[in-house]
Amino acid sequence: MIKLSKKIFKVPVNVLLVTLVVTSCISLYLPIPLFAQESVSAAGASDVLILDGKDTPNDGGGSIDLKFEIKDKSILDKTYNVIIMRKIAGDGAVNGSTEDYKEVKQLDVSTKRYNDKKGIEDGIPYSYVVKLVDKSNNVLFTSPSYGPFISSPQWYNTEKTAVLILSIISIFIILLFINLAKQGRNLYIRPLAGIKAIEDAVGRATEMGKPCIYIPGISTIDDISTLASISILSKISEVIANYQSRIVIPNYEPIVYSVIDEVVKNAYVKAGRPDAYKQEDVYYLTGRQFAYASGIAGLMSREKPAANFFLGWFMAESLILAEAGAMTGAIQIAGTDSISQIPFFIVACDYTLIGEELYAAGAYMGGDSKLLGGLKGQDYVKLVLMIILVVLFFLKLAGVEGIDTLLVGGGGH
Amino acid sequence: MSTNPWIWVGAISTIMIFTYLWKENPLYRLAEHVFVGISVGYLICVTWYNVLHPKLYVPLFHEHQWILIVPLVMSIMMLFRFSSKHGWLSFWPLAFLIGFSGYGIPASIDTNMLKQIQATINVSFAGGIIPIITALVILLGTLSCLIYFYFSFPHKGAVGKIAKFGSMLLMISFGASFGYTVMARISLLIGRVLFLLRDWLGVVH
Structure with a gap:
């Protein structure tokens, strides 16, 4: 027992603290219907058919959920289609008459639910009538009027409570570590082989007097991998400017091109060599995937670069680029979070930054305390996720109800 | 032709x-x-x-x-x-x-974190000991891959061994993905060769 307690106290305090916060959140979240949503619901019944309706939960309004069940077996057997009819409650004829009802949808008899979005306005009460028809469209049964049902928008989506809680925890942890990094706290990040190789590759290019080619991927500026790639490029450009080497950057996306142009220009200014920046080396090639690949393949063959960098988001062009680069004998460093393309880079490149290593490289190379703190914070978010995973797994194994939808469906509220 | x-x-x-x-x-x-x-x-x-x-x-x-x-x-x-x-x-x-x-942060947390965790948990334990062992393998595989991408600890000792196991699992999945995609690429090449031989030269039908 004493041995066990000693072992427990050997676990870092921050890990215990994170575990405590996570388990508290789960225990709070599991049994209590937080922010339970008020919905307008009403039901009607007849011997033949039951219909229940309510405002669609967690939406922006303009929608009513209908659920119906045909109880009479003899009518059910003859029924081919179910016709949903609707009118504004209180308008036109009295209950029982279907004159003012308009057909909204004709459904197969096997359908049990219908989400009515057709011209529904929020705050207006709607009544429904259901007609059961046979194959020849003869009416077998007309239900009495059901309702009124009123649609309304919701400000809070209860299904996203887990997202809210985890967003708050993640933001808090990341901000905490950014703050610690800013205060000058020594934050350990393990070295990555690919990062060292990037610096060596630039040195090699300088010694050989050949250019480097940098491909920032084919994604847009709001993609994390593109942002990480730009962060790495900023550092590489600075080294290139210091070594008086050359970097060629053909771009796929116009906005990314604009940002990269500015980033490289600034790196040259930062290195004290703004005159060495060549605008013609950073250019927009094309926005079509395989045209881009063929353009770069040709560029590599003509320029015979000493180093190729493929850092960002890639798709099917990845192997064409990496193979064309390998044929020129250049040292190749790739990094992507596009899972399906990582294998091609692994086989055709000298170093590959797999998935999150690309983001880590951005933070690691940038040397910016904010990025480093962010990376450290993300590590602790991962720790939180691992603890959530283990706790929920064993809760489910123990037979606790509601785990199956806890993280994606608002805890089954 | x-x-x-x-x-x-x-x-x-x-x-x-x-x-x-x-x-x-x-x-x-x-x-x-x-x-x-x-x-x-x-x-x-x-x-x-x-x-x-x-x-x-x-x-x-x-x-x-x-x-x-x-x-x-x-x-x-x-x-x-x-x-x-x-x-x-x-x-x-x-x-x-x-x-x-x-x-994109909330959407990313939803799809890349919560839905993945939920999918890892949502395995069936019914049917005896085998499904439980399968579920444990999935859990340990997921955790070891996550530890591989944990940058705050050096990959030494027990952490290093778990990370190594995680990287092995990643390589197995990359190998499968590689084989699958190469097969698709070969079919693209066949399509192009067929275009030349059938549509252009008319030597095959």
Whole structure:
């Protein structure tokens, strides 16, 4: 027992603290219907058919959920289609008459639910009538009027409570570590082989007097991998400017091109060599995937670069680029979070930054305390996720109800 | 042999691109430049017909949705990057676009974190000990892969061994993915060769 307690106290305090916060959140979240949503619901019944309706939960309004069940077996057997009819409650004829009802949808008899979005306005009460028809469209049964049902928008989506809680925890942890990094706290990040190789590759290019080619991927500026790639490029450009080497950057996306142009220009200014920046080396090639690949393949063959960098988001062009680069004998460093393309880079490149290593490289190379703190914070978010995973797994194994939808469906509220 | 001139254009272009397998040469260079040039021209047309005309020009000038003046002005500001004097104006829309990437954080947490964890947990334990062992393998595999991407600890000792196991699992999955995709690429090559032999030369049916 004493041995066990000693072992427990050997676990870092921050890990215990994170575990405590996570388990508290789960225990709070599991049994209590937080922010339970008020919905307008009403039901009607007849011997033949039951219909229940309510405002669609967690939406922006303009929608009513209908659920119906045909109880009479003899009518059910003859029924081919179910016709949903609707009118504004209180308008036109009295209950029982279907004159003012308009057909909204004709459904197969096997359908049990219908989400009515057709011209529904929020705050207006709607009544429904259901007609059961046979194959020849003869009416077998007309239900009495059901309702009124009123649609309304919701400000809070209860299904996203887990997202809210985890967003708050993640933001808090990341901000905490950014703050610690800013205060000058020594934050350990393990070295990555690919990062060292990037610096060596630039040195090699300088010694050989050949250019480097940098491909920032084919994604847009709001993609994390593109942002990480730009962060790495900023550092590489600075080294290139210091070594008086050359970097060629053909771009796929116009906005990314604009940002990269500015980033490289600034790196040259930062290195004290703004005159060495060549605008013609950073250019927009094309926005079509395989045209881009063929353009770069040709560029590599003509320029015979000493180093190729493929850092960002890639798709099917990845192997064409990496193979064309390998044929020129250049040292190749790739990094992507596009899972399906990582294998091609692994086989055709000298170093590959797999998935999150690309983001880590951005933070690691940038040397910016904010990025480093962010990376450290993300590590602790991962720790939180691992603890959530283990706790929920064993809760489910123990037979606790509601785990199956806890993280994606608002805890089954 | 085909009499359709477009088949001939396609076939000759294909052969010109294939000459890259020998080495970079004027034929490949011609095909490459034509390909890149046409793709840019095509993109300009697509942008006008699919984006600018239906989403900006028609709603703004025909339907008078004045709010669209905001993106229009931002687009024009982007063009100032060609001016050395007023180039700073292009930083505003760029800053907006980069800042807007934060919009994806909740969606990313939902799909990349919560849904993945939920899917890992949502395994069936019914049917005896085997499903439980399977579920434990999935759990341990997921955890070891996550530890591989944990940068705060050096990969030494027990952590190093778990990370190594995680990287082995990753390599197995990459190997499977590689084989699957190569198969798809081979079928693309077969399609191209078939185009040359059947549609162009007519030597196979």
